Amino acid sequence: MVRRRSPLAKPAHVFGREAEWRALGDFATRTTASAEHAMLGVVSGRRRMGKTYLLRALVAELGGFYFGATAATRGESLRSFGAALAAHAGAAAPYAFETWDDAITTLFGLARADGRDRPLVVVIDEFPYLTKMAPELPSIVQREIDRYQQEPSRMRLLLCGSAMSVMGGLLAGHAPLRGRAQLELIVRPFPYREAARFWNVDGDPALATRLHAVVGGTPAYRRQFLNDDVPEGLGDFDDWVCRTVLSPFTPLFRESRYLLAEEMEIRDNALYHSVLAAVAAGNTTRGGIANYIGRKAVDISHPLQVLEDSHLLAHEADVFRPGRAHYRITEPLINFYEAVMRPEWPLLEAGGAEEVWARSKERFAAQVAGPHFEVICRDYTLREGRRLLGGSPGRVGCGLVYDPSTRSQTEIDVGVIEPGDGGSRQAVRLLGEVKWGTVMGAGHLDRLRRARDVLAARGLETGDCALACYSAAGFTDALRAESEKDDVHLIGLSELYEE
Ligand SMILES: Nc1ncnc2c1ncn2[C@@H]1O[C@H](COP(=O)(O)OP(=O)(O)O)[C@@H](O)[C@H]1O
Numbered sequence: 001m002v003r004r005r006s007p008l009a010k011p012a013h014v015f016g017r018e019a020e021w022r023a024l025g026d027f028a029t030r031t032t033a034s035a036e037h038a039m040l041g042v043v044s045g046r047r048r049m050g051k052t053y054l055l056r057a058l059v060a061e062l063g064g065f066y067f068g069a070t071a072a073t074r075g076e077s078l079r080s081f082g083a084a085l086a087a088h089a090g091a092a093a094p095y096a097f098e099t100w101d102d103a104i105t106t107l108f109g110l111a112r113a114d115g116r117d118r119p120l121v122v123v124i125d126e127f128p129y130l131t132k133m134a135p136e137l138p139s140i141v142q143r144e145i146d147r148y149q150q151e152p153s154r155m156r157l158l159l160c161g162s163a164m165s166v167m168g169g170l171l172a173g174h175a176p177l178r179g180r181a182q183l184e185l186i187v188r189p190f191p192y193r194e195a196a197r198f199w200n201v202d203g204d205p206a207l208a209t210r211l212h213a214v215v216g217g218t219p220a221y222r223r224q225f226l227n228d229d230v231p232e233g234l235g236d237f238d239d240w241v242c243r244t245v246l247s248p249f250t251p252l253f254r255e256s257r258y259l260l261a262e263e264m265e266i267r268d269n270a271l272y273h274s275v276l277a278a279v280a281a282g283n284t285t286r287g288g289i290a291n292y293i294g295r296k297a298v299d300i301s302h303p304l305q306v307l308e309d310s311h312l313l314a315h316e317a318d319v320f321r322p323g324r325a326h327y328r329i330t331e332p333l334i335n336f337y338e339a340v341m342r343p344e345w346p347l348l349e350a351g352g353a354e355e356v357w358a359r360s361k362e363r364f365a366a367q368v369a370g371p372h373f374e375v376i377c378r379d380y381t382l383r384e385g386r387r388l389l390g391g392s393p394g395r396v397g398c399g400l401v402y403d404p405s406t407r408s409q410t411e412i413d414v415g416v417i418e419p420g421d422g423g424s425r426q427a428v429r430l431l432g433e434v435k436w437g438t439v440m441g442a443g444h445l446d447r448l449r450r451a452r453d454v455l456a457a458r459g460l461e462t463g464d465c466a467l468a469c470y471s472a473a474g475f476t477d478a479l480r481a482e483s484e485k486d487d488v489h490l491i492g493l494s495e496l497y498e499e
């Protein structure tokens with residue numbers, strides 16, 4: 001039987017993160033009446049997403065033991081762990097642990113149940129720093145977790161880390177902790193609407209989309225990095241870019257370089273930046289990327305995999321051509337860096353922000369804001385798709401439609417597919433085109449209709465296929481008139497942000 005306390009209240013200073021907080025609260029307070037036993041949770045997510053912020057808030061609410069590891073030698077880490085644990089236990093002197101085996105055994109010893117006590121929340125933050133020096137740690141934790149399945153324990157252990165390549169491996173394959181965790185939480189960037197609320201710009205979608213194209217949904221970039229320097233309005237955006245991300249005096253300026261360097265698996269920084277620059281320049285296939293940087297496709301398999309494991313690159317399947325996929329940079333700031341900052345680095349370091357920004361307007365629109373706007377429109381369709389399509393949104397992505405009669409290709413920015421099963425055919429639920437800087441007209445709609453015909457001729461079910469035009473620059477009257485007749489959605493900036 002599971003006893004649940006009422007949900008743990010979220011402190012006011014923690015913005016958003018409702019689902020994450022609920023999951024953590026459940027994990028930390030859940031007790032089973034019959035047998036109290038140790039539970040393990042794993043919290044991961046890229047740096048700056050607010051993992052530490054959440055876990056510290058949890059320990060502040062419930063009490064418990066928080067330990068934040070740093071890059072240090074084995075001896076130094078053991079010493080600071082011993083000191084912190086002794087302080088938590090109220091011991092007069094620091095514990096002098098010889099080995100991690102001693103340390104973890106003592107830690108679990110403190111959580112032995114006496115039948116009445118509440119669970120003990122223990123957070124080991126930046127766990128990969130410890131395993132780097134002490135690779136035996138996961139096995140030791142496993143042994144103690146297993147032992148305290150038989151013996152009663154109050155332990156609620158949360159292992160947390162930012163090195164995604166390490167954290168991902170913790171529970172994978174034959175890893176010792178596989179199958180042991182009751183909670184696996186990945187803390188991700190705020191979705192675009194939540195990010196707009198976090199930055200207090202949700203009333204101004206034109207500003208919110210631009211801001212999101214630069215700083216994305218990373219909470220640290222507002223508070224920790226920019227001291228709450230928020231653009232005052234659309235008119236302040238250019239100045240804001242110059243005084244923040246393009247200014248060598250802000251931490252945001254070097255952030256993209258650090259983000260990559262901090263992923264422990266990444267050694268050859270130059271190669272990784274070249275791969276990212278290739279993607280930022282619009283090369284989205286493996287062959288295209290390899291060609292752009294002058295390497296063979298096999299030479300870039302490893303960097304692509306590491307970047308993907310680190311959640312910096314996403315590999316998304318073409319919705320119309322199974323087996324084909326496109327790479328996309330997931331972190332807007334990195335895309336911004338590769339497209340706007342890296343080519344002009346020396347001038348930026350010399351304080352030439354205004355000059356660089358003035359001549360980057362086109363590149364910003366074409367390589368940053370435009371592609372980013374497509375991502376926002378797909379995200380909108382995935383979340384609001386239920387309303388647009390009157391049901392489950394199916395699979396949302398982009399893809400190419402090839403027309404054999406004209407031997408031409410049409411790029412579809414937003415495609416929604418309902419995979420067929422058994423008797424039913426694969427169905428296209430929506431075809432959409434996205435424009436950042438162009439007022440959309442009836443011609444855009446014609447292209448979508450043609451693509452729909454081509455897909456129907458190919459044997460896909462298109463009877464229920466809606467068409468959608470997404471534009472940040474508006475729609476012509478002709479298109480508005482057309483849209484009344486067919487099942488056509490016109491989605492502008494205000495629709496994307498409307499609650
Ligand atoms: N939910 C949140 N609400 C408000 N501020 C947040 C939130 N999450 C993160 N922050 C801000 O971002 C900063 C960095 O978060 P942090 O927890 O250190 O990230 P991580 O541990 O994932 O690297 C915090 O110090 C805080 O200023």
Ligand SMILES: [Mg+2]
Nearest residue numbers: 051052053125
């Ligand atoms: Mg942290």
